[in-house]
Amino acid sequence: MASDSDLSCTGLVRRFSGHAAVDHVSLNVPAGTFFSILGPSGCGKTTLLRMLAGFDKPDQGDIYIRGQRMNDVPPNRRPVNMVFQHLALFPTMSVGDNIGYGLKRQKVPLAERRKRIAEVLEQVGLPGLEGRNPQQLSGGQRQRVALARCLVLKPTLLLLDEPLGALDLKLREQMKVELKHLQKAFGTTFVYITHDQSEAMVMSDQVAVMKDGRFDQVAPPEALYREPATPFVAGFVGDNNRISGDLVAVQGELAEIRLDDGSLVRGRIASDDLETGGRVDLFIRPESLVLAGDALNSGYSGMDACIRSTLFDGANSRVEAEGAGNNTLYARLPQDGSAPRFNENATVRLAWDPALARVFGARI
Amino acid sequence: MQSSVSRLSLWLLLTPFLLWIVLLVLLPHLQMLRVSFQVRESWDTLAWGIDQYRNFFTESYYWRTFVRTGVMSLFTTFLTLIIAFPIAWYIARLARGKARGLLFLACLIPFWASELVRTYGWMILLRESGLISSWLQLLGLADAPVEMLYNDVAVIIGLVYNGLLFMVVPLVTTLDGLDENLVEAGYDLGGGHLTVMREVVVPWAMPGIVSGCIVVFMLTLGSYLTPILMGGKDSAWFTQQIFTQFITRFNWEQGAALGVLLLVLSSVIVWVGLRLSGQSLRKVMG
Amino acid sequence: MIRSVPRSRWFDALYLGYLVAFFLYLALPLAVTGAFAFNDAPYPSLPWKGFTLDWYLADGTGGRTGLFHDDGLLSALWVSVQIAFWVTLVSVALGCVNAVLFERLDFRGKEFLYLLMLLPLVIPGVILGVSILVFYSGMANDASRSWGIELDVFRPGMTLVVMGQVAFISTLSTLVIAARLRKFDRQLEEAALNLGATPLVAWFTVTLPWLLPSIAGAAAMAFLMSFENFNTTVMLTGSDTPLTVALFNRLREGSTPVLNAVALLLMVGSALLALIAMGRSDKD
Numbered sequence: 001m002a003s004d005s006d007l008s009c010t011g012l013v014r015r016f017s018g019h020a021a022v023d024h025v026s027l028n029v030p031a032g033t034f035f036s037i038l039g040p041s042g043c044g045k046t047t048l049l050r051m052l053a054g055f056d057k058p059d060q061g062d063i064y065i066r067g068q069r070m071n072d073v074p075p076n077r078r079p080v081n082m083v084f085q086h087l088a089l090f091p092t093m094s095v096g097d098n099i100g101y102g103l104k105r106q107k108v109p110l111a112e113r114r115k116r117i118a119e120v121l122e123q124v125g126l127p128g129l130e131g132r133n134p135q136q137l138s139g140g141q142r143q144r145v146a147l148a149r150c151l152v153l154k155p156t157l158l159l160l161d162e163p164l165g166a167l168d169l170k171l172r173e174q175m176k177v178e179l180k181h182l183q184k185a186f187g188t189t190f191v192y193i194t195h196d197q198s199e200a201m202v203m204s205d206q207v208a209v210m211k212d213g214r215f216d217q218v219a220p221p222e223a224l225y226r227e228p229a230t231p232f233v234a235g236f237v238g239d240n241n242r243i244s245g246d247l248v249a250v251q252g253e254l255a256e257i258r259l260d261d262g263s264l265v266r267g268r269i270a271s272d273d274l275e276t277g278g279r280v281d282l283f284i285r286p287e288s289l290v291l292a293g294d295a296l297n298s299g300y301s302g303m304d305a306c307i308r309s310t311l312f313d314g315a316n317s318r319v320e321a322e323g324a325g326n327n328t329l330y331a332r333l334p335q336d337g338s339a340p341r342f343n344e345n346a347t348v349r350l351a352w353d354p355a356l357a358r359v360f361g362a363r364i
Numbered sequence: 365m366q367s368s369v370s371r372l373s374l375w376l377l378l379t380p381f382l383l384w385i386v387l388l389v390l391l392p393h394l395q396m397l398r399v400s401f402q403v404r405e406s407w408d409t410l411a412w413g414i415d416q417y418r419n420f421f422t423e424s425y426y427w428r429t430f431v432r433t434g435v436m437s438l439f440t441t442f443l444t445l446i447i448a449f450p451i452a453w454y455i456a457r458l459a460r461g462k463a464r465g466l467l468f469l470a471c472l473i474p475f476w477a478s479e480l481v482r483t484y485g486w487m488i489l490l491r492e493s494g495l496i497s498s499w500l501q502l503l504g505l506a507d508a509p510v511e512m513l514y515n516d517v518a519v520i521i522g523l524v525y526n527g528l529l530f531m532v533v534p535l536v537t538t539l540d541g542l543d544e545n546l547v548e549a550g551y552d553l554g555g556g557h558l559t560v561m562r563e564v565v566v567p568w569a570m571p572g573i574v575s576g577c578i579v580v581f582m583l584t585l586g587s588y589l590t591p592i593l594m595g596g597k598d599s600a601w602f603t604q605q606i607f608t609q610f611i612t613r614f615n616w617e618q619g620a621a622l623g624v625l626l627l628v629l630s631s632v633i634v635w636v637g638l639r640l641s642g643q644s645l646r647k648v649m650g
Numbered sequence: 651m652i653r654s655v656p657r658s659r660w661f662d663a664l665y666l667g668y669l670v671a672f673f674l675y676l677a678l679p680l681a682v683t684g685a686f687a688f689n690d691a692p693y694p695s696l697p698w699k700g701f702t703l704d705w706y707l708a709d710g711t712g713g714r715t716g717l718f719h720d721d722g723l724l725s726a727l728w729v730s731v732q733i734a735f736w737v738t739l740v741s742v743a744l745g746c747v748n749a750v751l752f753e754r755l756d757f758r759g760k761e762f763l764y765l766l767m768l769l770p771l772v773i774p775g776v777i778l779g780v781s782i783l784v785f786y787s788g789m790a791n792d793a794s795r796s797w798g799i800e801l802d803v804f805r806p807g808m809t810l811v812v813m814g815q816v817a818f819i820s821t822l823s824t825l826v827i828a829a830r831l832r833k834f835d836r837q838l839e840e841a842a843l844n845l846g847a848t849p850l851v852a853w854f855t856v857t858l859p860w861l862l863p864s865i866a867g868a869a870a871m872a873f874l875m876s877f878e879n880f881n882t883t884v885m886l887t888g889s890d891t892p893l894t895v896a897l898f899n900r901l902r903e904g905s906t907p908v909l910n911a912v913a914l915l916l917m918v919g920s921a922l923l924a925l926i927a928m929g930r931s932d933k934d
Contacts, residue, residue, distance in 0.1 A: 055840055075843040088841035092859035101855070102845035153845065370755075377751040384744055385766050388817035389773075392781035399784050450665070451672055469928075470673055477680055477920065478878030480894050481913040484901060485679025488686060488910075493695045495682055525679070578772065586774025588881050589898065603776045603881070610885065616784060623780045627773065634772050646761075649768050649825070 005067075006031045006189040007052070007157055012061035014047050021047040022058070023213035029157075029191060029206070034183050036200040037193045039210035040236070045193040048210075049159050052191065053082045066156055076105075081150035082159040086166065087142055089134040095121075095145050096130030102153045120152040124182065139167050143175060151186055160192040164199060176202045197237050201225070209233045228270070231360040234283040241289070241329045243282045243303075244362060247274055255359045257282055260325030265301040267357030279362035286318055288356040289331035291340070291348055302351035305329055307342045321350065393627070400621035416621030426605065426622070433602040434629055437584040440520055444527040444580050445573065452535030457544070471532045479526055483593050486522050487513060490594075514596040522590040527580035534579075538572030539565075574641045575648035578634055585630055602626055680917060687910035694907050705911040717911045726896035727912075730877055733808060733892055737815045737876040742869050744816070745823030746861070752824075753831045770818035779885030782814045807888030814882040819875050823868035830864035831857075870927035874920055 007029040014022040021044040029035040037045045050056040052063060054075030063070040070078055081102070090098050096117050103113045121127055124144040134142055143163060150158055160179075164172045180203045183190050194200050200207045201221040208218040209232070217229040228234035235242065245257035245265070255269045257280055267282040274280060290300070305321035310333070317333040319342060331350055342348065403413040420426045455467050474482055489495050490512040500506040512518060542565065550560035566573070591601035606626065609619030638645060686694035690702035692714070708714035717723060752764055770778065786804040793799045803809045834857065842852035880894045887895050893912070900909060 053840075053844055055843075075840070076846050076848055080844070082841070082844045084837045084841055086835065086837060088835065088837040090838060090841070090856055090859075092856070092862075101842065101847070105846035105851065149845065374755055374757055377747050377755065378757075380744055380747045381751055381763070381767070384816070384820055385763075385769075388782065388813055389766075389770055389778075392778075392785035393773075395785040395788065396777075396781040399788065447672070450668060454665070454669060467673075470676065472924065473676055473680065473921075475874070475920075475924070477683075477913065477917045478894055479880055480878075480897055480901070481683060481916060482679060484905070484909060484913060485683040487905070488682050488694055489679055491695075493693075495695070498695070525675070528676070582772055582774060586776050586881055588776060588884070593901070603774070606776055606780060607884070610780060610783065616788070619780060620784055623777045627777050630772060630774055645768055645772070646764060649771055 004031050005029065006065065007035075007191065008064045009052075010062050010064075012048070012051065012058045012063070014044075014051060014056065015059050020213050022051070024061070025210075025213070025215055026061075027208060027215070027218065029189055031189055032187050033205040034180065034190045034192065034203055036204040036207045037191070037210055038197055038200040038207050038237070039193075039195060041195055043210045044213040045195075045210050046161065049082075049161055049191070049193050052157070053080055053159055054078050079156040080159060081153055081155040081157075082161065083146045083150055083163045085161045085163065087146040087163065089142060089146060089149070091134060093134075094130065095126075095132045095134060095137070098134060098145060099130075099149045099152050102149065106153070116152055120148045123151070123185070124148045140171050140175060143167070147179075147182065151182075151188065155188065158188050158190050160190060162194050162196075164194075164196075172199075179203055201237070209236060211236075228283070228358065230271075231281055231283070234270075234358060234360065239286050239330065240283045241286065241327070243284070243323065243327050243329070244325065245280060245282065247276055247278050247280045247359075249276065250274070254354050255280065257359065259303065263303055263324055265303060265357075266354040267301070267359040268355055270358040271360050273361050274359070275361075280359050281362045282357050282359050284352050284357040286330045287332040288352050289329065290351045291319070291331055291333075299354065300351040301354050301357070302349050304347055305350050307344055307346045307348060309344060310342055321348065323350065396620045396623055399617055400624045402617050404617060416618045417625075419618060420621060420625060425600075429600045429602050429605060430625065430629070432600075433585065434633070436516070436520070436523075437581055438633070440523045440527065440584045441577050441581040443520065444524050444531045445577060447524065448528055448531035448535060448576070452532050452539055455532070456536045456539035457542070468536065471529060474525065475529050479587070479589050482525060483522055483590050486518070486525070486594060490518055490521075513594055514599075516595070516599050518594045519591050519599060522594045523584050523587060526587065526590060527583055530579040530583060531576040534572040534575040535569065536572075538569045542568050570641055571643060571648050574637065574643045577637060578648065581633065581637075582630060585626070683910055684914040684917060686907055687914045689907060692906065694905055694910050705907040715908070717908055717915065720908060723893070723896060723900075723908070723912060726891050726893045729808065729890045730893040733811050733815070733883075734873045734876040736812045737819055738869050738872040740812070740816050741820040741823045741872045742827075742865060744820040745827045745868050746865065748820070748824040749828035749831045749861075753828050767821060767824060770821045773818070775818065775879070775881035776885065778817050779814050779882035782810060782817065783885050786810060786813070805888060806886055808890055810886040810888075811883050811892065814886045815876050815879055818882070819872045822875070823872050826868040826871065827861060827864045830861055834860050867927050870923050874923060877916075877920075 005028050008027065010026050012022050012025045013020060023044070025044075025048060027035075037048065039045045047056060051058050054070070054073065058071065065079060070080075090101065093101070096114075099117045099120060100113050103116060108116070117130060118127070121129060124147055126141060126144055126148070129137070129141070129145075134145060137145065146163065164175055164179075167175060176199055179190075179192075183203070192200070192203065201224075204221055206218060207221055207224055209216045209224065211232050217224060217233045219227070219229075224233060224237050228237060231242075234240050243257075243259065243265070245259040247255055248258045248264070249256040250269065253268055254266050255274065256264055256266050258264055265282065267284070270283075303323050305323040308320045308322055308328075311318045311320060311330075315335055317335055318330045319333055321329050321331065323329045329350060400416055401412055401414065403411045403415045405411055420430075451467075451471070455464060455471070459467055477485075487494070491497070492509045492511040492513070494512070496512060497506070497510045500510055501508075546564055546568070547560060550564040555563065586603060588601065588603045588607065591599065592604055595601065602622070603626070606619050606622045609615045609622060634645075638648075683694075687705055688701050688703070689699055691699040703716075705714070706716045706718055708716040709719045748767060752760065752767070783806065787806060787810070790801040790804040793801050838856050838860070839849075839852050842856045843849065847855060878894065880898065883892055884895055884898070891899070893916075897909060897912060900906075
């Protein structure tokens with residue numbers, strides 16, 4: 001095991017009555033990084049996290065934390081702490097007692113305990129709230145207490161199980177940034193699971209996209225967005241348009257695709273299992289679609305589309321259009337005054353740089 | 365290893381439960397059933413037979429009291445429900461804040477006194493030399509002392525009083541959980557007071573209604589003090605006969621048979637009630 | 651019918667009248683009973699002869715014996731307290747164990763056992779008393795007749811009363827404690843383990859404090875139910891009669907204001923106990 005790796009797992013499998021909830025997952029988290037596991041609900045991410053915490057045992061594979069094998073270590077002896085989905089703050093204890101709970105189990109003397117509780121509360125921005133009841137705190141404050149309760153123990157690894165899910169949108173945005181700062185400040189390794197791609201993208205150093213018990217791709221957020229490795233990642237991370245067609249030719253990095261209405265478009269090849277004549281999907285992001293009048297760049301691909309409606313959403317405003325073969329497409333509407341106004345059912349030409357589109361073999 | 369630990373803890377927890385339910389509930393009742401089929405031929409010889417049950421059916425006094433007790437218990441239960449429902453509704457839906465808590469607490473007041481004390485209170489009020497009689501005379505509504513005790517109405521007043529608390533509490537609990545939007549939707553879609561009551565409120569409150577009715581019915585059927593202290597000479601209650609057989613006549617076999625019959629009656633009525641209302645014991649009691 | 655639906659004025663007035671009548675009906679018997687504990691007359695009825703504490707304090711010299719000098723009633727009170735203490739202890743302990751059994755463990759036949767647990771709710775109290783009398787007292791009789799062994803604990807008396815009351819009060823305490831345990835978030839125990847507690851420590855530091863209000867509530871309820879029980883008790887009591895039975899025997903001889911004095915004392919005691927229990931559970 002590499003010594004700078006805080007967590008490493010090899011070939012983890014967990015089956016529930018024959019169905020593999022976690023299916024041969026291997027991962028390696030370098031010390032001091034923010035690692036997210038992103039996936040839709042039911043993809044097995046919670047099961048994976050519970051195995052790391054010790055509440056569940058893998059049927060196969062090993063878990064190493066700082067090079068120590070953890071498979072047979074009970075949850076209370078693992079150098080791992082967890083922020084639970086619903087926080088699990090003890091309702092019968094004050095904030096101070098909640099934070100002191102783990103220290104007490106480590107037999108830290110009272111005076112030292114008090115000092116460390118005060119310190120950690122200061123660090124999470126809640127100085128002097130020891131005596132409060134968790135129920136009296138706001139959602140964001142409780143979040144911080146749950147974090148403090150773990151961080152005060154200086155764990156090797158902090159697991160977070162979608163802790164922001166219960167917060168309202170505004171607070172969630174704020175906490176995202178704050179969590180990232182806290183992780184930097186404490187230098188603790190975070191393993192964060194979520195189904196919200198924006199949370200994963202904003203906070204993480206590395207994101208693993210999980211689907212049906214397997215990792216589809218593990219990469220930094222930007223790579224995930226720009227170079228999705230599978231059609232699932234392309235569709236799940238960020239908004240994307242999918243256009244289906246038949247592969248007619250391969251020219252170097254680019255694939256030429258015949259759409260169902262007969263027109264030809266091009267995109268960059270993203271997987272190596274493409275066969276000429278086979279069915280393929282082309283993914284193109286809304287912001288890469290240009291609403292072109294006539295001034296088209298010569299290398300661009302394009303298709304005619306019929307405007308269905310305009311969806312105003314500030315900086316994220318889009319136009320919904322129907323392209324060849326009944327594909328619904330969304331194109332970004334820049335809000336700098338450069339976008340024209342559209343009438344419903346008007347026809348526009350949507351164009352893109354083939355280097356920004358990605359082509360995968362079609363999912364069956 | 366894991367499974368042997370959990371097996372051990374299962375047995376550790378199961379043992380007290382089994383001891384309780386077997387030694388204090390199941391075995392005693394089976395023994396009562398057995399004794400009820402024993403016929404005492406002389407002081408130390410026993411035979412099997414159904415003499416006790418035959419006695420019950422041949423002596424009209426027994427089965428008349430039996431039927432009377434059952435019918436009056438049902439009537440009392442129904443009356444308690446009718447009286448308690450508006451109160452529970454008020455507490456759960458109309459009262460606010462402090463008043464709500466106070467009213468609920470007030471409903472619990474009778475529970476602070478035992479059945480004996482409650483019955484005694486009614487005796488002081490209703491008897492010939494009692495308060496109500498005195499007040500009536502004072503107001504000139506009666507010229508001589510009026511005896512209001514020792515009749516069926518008095519018994520029912522007392523029994524309803526005993527049962528009210530056990531009806532109000534489950535009703536308040538279920539009505540509390542009723543989403544007011546449901547009621548509003550009922551009106552919004554054109555329902556009148558009665559329709560909304562029948563179609564929305566009562567079905568929702570059914571578990572509470574059934575739970576309250578079962579408890580009140582069991583209490584009434586098994587009550588002893590109220591009928592004996594407030595009832596007249598000919599308003600016997602079935603529990604009294606069981607008591608007489610056991611305590612006064614030392615005829616355990618007959619007493620056991622009467623006990624079994626009362627148990628059968630209560631089980632059948634509870635079962636029918638659950639069936640008719642489509643509820644299960646687990647749902648309304650657990 | 652609900653606040654947001656308009657009601658007519660006469661309906662409101664009628665409803666209010668009904669409420670007043672209802673609470674009058676609830677309060678009247680108890681208020682009257684309590685008041686006559688202080689009437690300076692040998693018989694609890696009108697006219698009011700003035701206020702006295704004789705029915706509590708009189709020492710028998712003036713022909714009146716107050717409650718605090720009435721040895722019969724006082725010893726009956728003591729018997730009741732002892733019975734209620736044991737019943738509370740056993741049924742709350744059983745309630746805790748049963749709650750964990752039914753809320754936390756899965757085993758074959760659980761549904762069936764749960765129904766058995768509910769069974770005492772649908773057995774009339776008299777029958778519970780009778781069956782325990784028949785079983786245990788009968789056993790003691792048989793043992794005495796066949797082998798000459800005296801099983802006095804199984805003769806009517808305090809032990810049998812405690813057993814009879816435990817039989818049904820345990821169901822109630824189980825229901826109270828199980829209801830609270832059902833609302834417990836299992837994640838809290840996992841969080842405790844995660845923070846380094848062993849399962850046993852987690853149980854005592856997290857789960858038990860959570861259950862405490864319901865345990866206190868169940869204890870108060872068990873104590874009151876035991877103290878006030880008559881139907882089961884009367885079948886099983888021996889020479890040391892508990893208070894309700896003693897009061898009943900007195901009442902059949904004729905009512906005196908001493909009975910009112912006892913009744914008032916019981917009401918105040920129960921009310922205090924109920925308020926303490928409620929005050930505790932209100933806090934969380």
